[in-house]
Amino acid sequence: MADTKHNGTAAYDLASNGKVDGDGTGQNGYKVIGTRPVRPDGVDKVTGRAVYAADVQMTGLLHGKILRSPHAHAHIRSIDTSKAEALPGVRAVVTAADLPVAEDKIEDLGEGAINLKYLSDNILAHEKALYHGHAVAAVAAISPHIAEEAVSLIDVDYDLLPAVMTVDDALADDAPILLDTLRTDAMGEIGAQPTNLASFFRHQRGDLDAAFADAHLVVERAFRTETVHQGYIEPQAATALYSADGQITIWTSTQGSFAVRGQVAEILKIPVSRLKVIPTEIGGGFGGKINVYVEPVAVLLSQKAGYEPVKIVMNRADVLAATGPTSGSNIRVKIAVDVNGKITAGLAELYYEAGAYPGSPVGAAANVSLAPYAIDNLQVDGYDIVVNRPRSAAYRAPGGTNAAFAVESVVDELAEKLGMDAADFRILNGAKEKDRRPDGVQYARIGQIETVQAIKNSRHYQTSLEGKYRGRGIASGYWNNWGGQSSATAALNPDGTVNLNEASTDIGGTRASISMQLAEALEIGYEQVKTRVVDTDTVAYNDVTGGSRTTFATGWAAYDLGQKLKQEMKRRLADVWDVSPQDVSYEDGIFYAGDESLPFVEAANVVQREEPLMASSTVHPQDFGPGFSTQCVDVEIDPETGKITILRYTIAQDVGKAIHPSYVEGQMQGGVAQGIGWAINEEYIYDDEGHLLNASLLDYRMPTALDLPMIDTILVEVPSPGHPYGVRGVGEVNIVPPAGAIANAVYDATGVRMDKLPISPANLLEAMWAKEAEAAGKPVPGDD
């Protein structure tokens, strides 16, 4: 049975919300897990002392700036850097010619399989500029202002090519080809012709044609979603110090210091042993700070500038134009039901824009698409397509929001046509243990149905919504989560505290959630654990903070460290007490053997009189459980302007076990806020030539505090069977349902089914006008 905690209602209560519960009253027998202590890095972050990447200072620091292509698609005929080099204060200028030659070969660098030539080419364009904002040259100078002036003195001769901006442009018969050597990879079968279709795959089971033919009801719809950005508030920044002995140190804002090390090593053909990456505090990532952008350029500039350190800080326009947006997409969904409302067949075709180089998240999207439902006859097709937009990067449950928007819209329409409650329809068809996800793999214990049930039982869903132009919608979503590799060490101090060194950058309170798992394992207080995020020279390889893995996997390493320390302490105490190690027990923070007993703090001293004690742990857990979320939203539409107001929002999510409930809620609320932005306003706006028009936080409209209500959270705890504390990844799945939920609420309010994102005022107004025209004139066309 799932354990649910309802936190907050629309009329929230300050006394019961966000209450700090650090006094050892965690639940289910836990002492630390489930409490809400203050994070270790908190004081530095509220006082302005925390050092982020742009804050790094050192003697002789040079400042780098990057010149970017003003064109979406162009051959680079030549680059003249002489005027920039002549400007006083300029110390180095680099172009792609300064990069080592990269092989046209796919490698797995620990951050996904990638063609090495593409990886290098995205750092500095070699022969072609492939998007507006593509880096083409860089300068290091004694001040940022001089570097900026120098950049404007670089002369690039471009030969313009037609811009390929969308799926349709890219797949047209006469489409200009972005990458000459690209051939379609269809699950290992390689195409013969140059193409913009990088890959194609299919999941398929059962007999789809027969199921559609026999169906009671079929709904089929096509959708379009636009490119959106992660929108982290801290622009990318890195400082490189290239010592004359060849050792290189990089301070950077990254989700994975080892991922940076691997990519820089590959791009610059440097052995990893010569690179040390120091992760600074990081101002948001959401998937966008896994790929490197400025780090290799800073290293190159440092090398060329006589080994002076070089810092590159992106500005906001650079961030939006040249770093990680996630894919726009064209999606077609067709779902059939029988007379009882049971889904009998589902089809999803996903066309995702990868940006300038292959690698859209369509693979993940395919698994998200129909995941919440048990479907015997299913087909999902995925297409990865290159277009003249920035290389797409991961963004919180990559690809999932697009796919769920499409599927959840169709599901809502089916429920409505069947006359069924939207939650009941999802419960009837909900996937559970032993059902199969779209790629055919069987689920272990999952909590999809529990999340729908939690929404159905919520005060929100149980309270009816009154008023004209108001509507309610729900939607579900899936995310696979991830385990990944983590390394950590723990040193016992003689005063009974423990120094925990781990390498997962802390973006949202993971130092706290990892400390808590070690404290729980050792049955000591949270404040006795001092957790630090360390550099790549200090612990072994550690995967990125991403895939909702950090509290799960690095927390597992912390648990493992606790077990190891405890075991060694017992062994040494047995020696001191002259008993056998099996006779030493540990309970409630006290070691016992016969008449002997010693509290942890004193034991820490005793066991280290002759030899210090530290433990190390490396883990690579495979048994991570996926996450599900169901969400409910009330909206109000201004019928004269098409503007959506979010009145109320409730999210139920299967969180496994919430280690630090405040940060779990925070992940849920943050993911929903991003999903709301994606649903109603965020989009990349390009002109016909592929120029990005809205590369600012004024016109790339992320939600402000005034655009959102309080976001109520229901923590559904279906412990993940694979983890010692039942942890499931909680960071990502929350962004999957919002667009679908809002689209369904908009339909409920207006009778308009939106087939595109964002549901901006302009788009919704147009759709409402089209519906009025249809109602006034032509008969409503049948759709089934």
Added chain:
Amino acid sequence: MANKTAVETTLNGEETTFLCEPRQTLLEALRDELGLIGSKEGCGNGNCGACNVLLDGVLVNSCLVLAPEIEGRSVVTIEGIAEDGELHPLQQKFLEHASLQCGICTPGFIVSSKALLDENPNPTEHDVRLWLAGNLCRCTGYDKIVRAVLDVAQNNA
């Protein structure tokens, strides 16, 4: 290269003189000339609030102030919010409510919230959201930030 000019100002209560180029913004001067890195640049054009400071007690984006403009005036940054080693109640409540995740926007939010409570010690949720609309946070969905500010206000009442 432009000549540097000397600027005399009161910074977090201390008389301070520093050199800057006229084209340097207050944000640049704070970070690069004065070593006060708590004010952050999220956008550089007044649309995110991460660099917010108080200028003669009024909330402003330090990225949209030229450094020489603060001659003879008083500036309070995030570094000046805690007094005598004691966290300001806003700082304390931001910690307790887990109102920060990545923390990059936090200094701006705390400075803005202080300005709000200085002007309006008893704001409604709507007042808080309206006042803080110029501060972008991408991690939290604002829920826990708004709660922390209301909690401080409630304790004021």
Added chain:
Amino acid sequence: MAKIWIPPLMRSLTAGQQIVEAEGETVRELVAALDERFPGVAERIIDEGRIRPGLTVAVDGAVQSRGLRAAVAPDSEVHFVPAMTGGEGSLQ
């Protein structure tokens, strides 16, 4: 015998069969057994002695970081699925 789910785009090699049974104690042995019956399968799955980039293998519901060396039980269910490219999920 282990049950191997054949990816749809490889079913032309298995005469349209969705699920094929084969014997083996590791994924590598299964692929070898398959390739004997359905020549060409191994080439589509393996590149330079490893599972080809962009593809992963799941045994009994869990993606296997050991790839071809992953152990298979007699009643195991084996899937070759596209890696979840472009996201943190691709990092498996």
Added chain:
Amino acid sequence: MQAFDYIAPKSVDEAISALAAGGEKARPLSGGTDLIAQLQEGRRGLETVVDVKRIPELMEISISADGLKLGAAVSCHTINANQAVRDAYPALIDSTHLIGGTQIQGRASIGGNLCNSSPAADAIPNLVVHNVSCHIAGPNGRRTVAVEDFCTGPGQNVLENGEFLVSLTFPKPPPNFGAAYLRFIPRNEMDIAVVGAGASVILSDDKETIQSARVSLGAVAPTPLLVQEAGDVLAGQPISEETLNKAADLAKAAARPINDMRGTIAQRKHLSGVLTQRALRIAIDRARGAKTVDELGRLNGHGE
């Protein structure tokens, strides 16, 4: 940002000299929320920046029997905090509460908003319906221009080299006067108007008839528009849905917007009508005695 000199004159004459000496490459700096952003983004190259905020006349805010005198560099924050201005000119607060967010209002001035001369400026339609006069100083002395004649194109206005805006004067509101400014933006804050609409009315003593009215639109033409015909059609008419519709239709007809990333022609035309009608309603309510600023805040998308 390219290098420039910074001068902070203490008098109007000093400012005139500094600006005249700098010619095309000199600009006055008021709140800087437009100018500094433009400099940062390289959209404007200057050699001299003349900070006018140390000139007392530009920082003056005073109400007299003639009306309101507002120095060109007075910040929105200062205006918002002035209770006398809030009471006498509640509609002005519509704009000062809308420009940017709180921290932008800490610096941005109404004069700066006017001199930046964006077609979408949130202050200008409001100034137009208030019959504001613009007082300009320059090498050839002082002159006064009606606000509706101030802007000449996107980012362009009547100011000659060496000239700058010193102050704005708002006539004393006549009896039974009410005004309002509204804009439409996709978010609830921090956006550029897709369309902005200002309206003012003078009602008969029984407050049932509109004696005269002014309507002004932003973001639907190269400059903020005074829609004379929309005001004219209301003059002498009883307050009714029908009269307001007529004015809204005329405003819609007068709008000649473009398609850009912030809005489409069809959307902007439509919104011109919608916002004109809404602004007129609030102006009428205010003329009838509803004068709170809060009420307006809500109508400007600051709803709860």
